[in-house]
Amino acid sequence: GIVEGSVARSAGRVHMTLQLIQADSDSHLWADSYDRDADDLALPDEAAQAIARRLNSAVSLITPTRYVNPAAHDAYLQGKYLWFSSAAPESGKYFQKAIEIQPDYAMGWAWLSMYSGGATVAGVLDPRLGMDRMEEGASKAMQLDPNLAEAHQAMAAALAFHRWEFVSADQEILRAIRLDPHNAELYHLRSKILIILNRSTEAIDSEKQGMEINPFEKPWELMYSYLSARRYDDAIQEGELRLKDFPTNPTLLSLITDGYRCRNMYPGAGTATPTGPGDIATFSFSCGGLSIGFASRLDKAPGKPQSAAALRRAYEQGGLHGTVRWQLARREMQSKSAYVSPVELASYHALLGEREPALALLNEGFNQHSPDILYIQTEPAFDFLRADPRYRALVHKIGLAEAQP
Secondary structure, three states: OEEEEEEEEEOOEEEEEEEEEEOOOOEEEEEEEEEEEOOOOOHHHHHHHHHHHHOOOOOOOOOOOOOOOHHHHHHHHHHHHHHOOOOHHHOHHHHHHHHHHOOOOHHHHHHHHHHHHHHHHOOOOOHHHHHHHHHHHHHHHHHHOOOOHHHHHHHHHHHHHOOOOHHHHHHHHHHHHHHOOOOHHHHHHHHHHHHHOOOHHHHHHHHHHHHHHOOOOOOOHHHHHHHHOOOHHHHHHHHHHHHOOOOOOHHHHHHHHHHHHHOOOOOOOOEEEEEOOOOEEEEEEEEOOEEEEEEEEOOOOOOOOOOHHHHHHHHHHHHHHHHHHHHHHHHHHHOOOOOOOHHHHHHHHHHOOOHHHHHHHHHHHHHOOOHHHHHHHHOHHHHHHOOOHHHHHHHHHHOOOOOOO
């Protein structure tokens, strides 16, 4: 069956209509409408039970719904919307607003924790600040509602990326999945933890489960797991498939370029053109009939080193190595006014074959407890360091098992 419906809110009241359609015959099975106060959080459970009864399905015991301030819930929803959009860095202030309005709102704390962790992993927050915030939010969410899947999700992330307790993190995310097996985000996080543990086949399987549940919110996730497993043909094929629906998605374009780079299939001429909101440049190539490229957030002002024209010149003058040097210079400049992960900088030096600065920056990333250092063995750029005893000592200090060549 398929459930269709609509929700409208006006002057503190909610009107919801639902209908149940039998998919194979397109026949109408059931319909109802509901009018409630906007703060009546029992309405979704009531509707779910009505549908289950119509389908003659067993209805499990419903746990009494905790009171949630509607304004706090709205703030959480706004934050979650931004989290899955191109404005993810803006989502944190809404999760913060949610817990300020209602300090005992477990979902708000869980998502504030996940924002802090996600922003740190993405290099937006300094791990020396972001990781503590992630741990605090996860602990608070667990205290407030130990049966909330998102609370266990936040704690699993804290165990993996803050404490570096990877086996415990996997056990925690499995608890979250048992509580909510239809939440795609849980499978995405488990895949990341399994990648750290060098369990690449299981990581790919976890991503497939997540993508089956929701292929739209994060269309690049399965491709990333293929890249981490060095299955470049599968990664490129997956990327091509997702590009049909998301042709200008910066993450997809970047990962497809990584796939071709890792296979040493560097294309010919390139161009840089602004796309999206005007501050993202996509550097496109033509290879095998497929337009591929990488994307980078740029300054809008013309003439800046980060402009699309500068990116084009970098490629024309130095090929892909020229673009790597351009990106390195750009990020080094940004690091003077904002946090930039040393591990990211190390990756650019590694792509250029510069051993000593790459190792120095990796050690700085370890000292900062930067979460992206957990994935150094899945980045092919670092492969030329594997025989170096300093690199192997670093892997052991992190607590990782050495990946097989």
